[in-house]
Amino acid sequence: MTNGAVTIDVDVLVDEIALVGEVLAKTKPNQPAWRWLEYQAYMAFVSHAEAKHEIPEGYQVFKPDAKSVRDWIAGRNKKMAKDLGDELVRLLTAMADAGSDIIKRLCEAYCAAKKGIGVGFDAATVVLNGATIKAILLAYSGDLLYAGGVPVTAFAALLLRLGVLEKLCDCP
Secondary structure, X not given: OOOOOOOOOHHHHHHHHHHHHHHHHHOOOOOHHHHHHXXXXXXXXXXXXXXXXXXXXXXXXXXXXXXXXXHHHHOOOOXXXXXXXXXXXXXXXXXXXXXXXXXXXXXXHHHHHHHHHXXXXXXXXXXXXXXXXXXHHXXXXXXXXXXXXEEOHHHHHHHHHHOHHHHHOOOO
């Protein structure tokens, strides 16, 4: 087994993010597919932020137990102790307030792509527009979209679909 660098074709990654965005667009938040993608997005980002030591000091990260997650995804439990989408926004906001480099680079890339889109921009447009997704990926110089070498497509698509970056980033 080799631990060499992993090269991922940007066009393939764009297609994957757009595909996840389409799944999210066609799936209601209370359905298993949405719940699964939301869980994947949240946990991948938490793992990444922890590995980069960017969780603000004193911040309590919500980590649901496996049984609660299975029951929630399968619909046996309508709610978990906390809403993962809300928790993701709470964590991103806390990181932004603490001056996180991850958030800074992500917002720089998002704002650069948004500037290139121009009038009529909204989060749904980004998810469905491969050229815009590619612009964000190319502008982003960090490794936020990769956790352990694997693209976190659910994270990127969920942020775009929910409009989180629009709320989080102060684009000129």
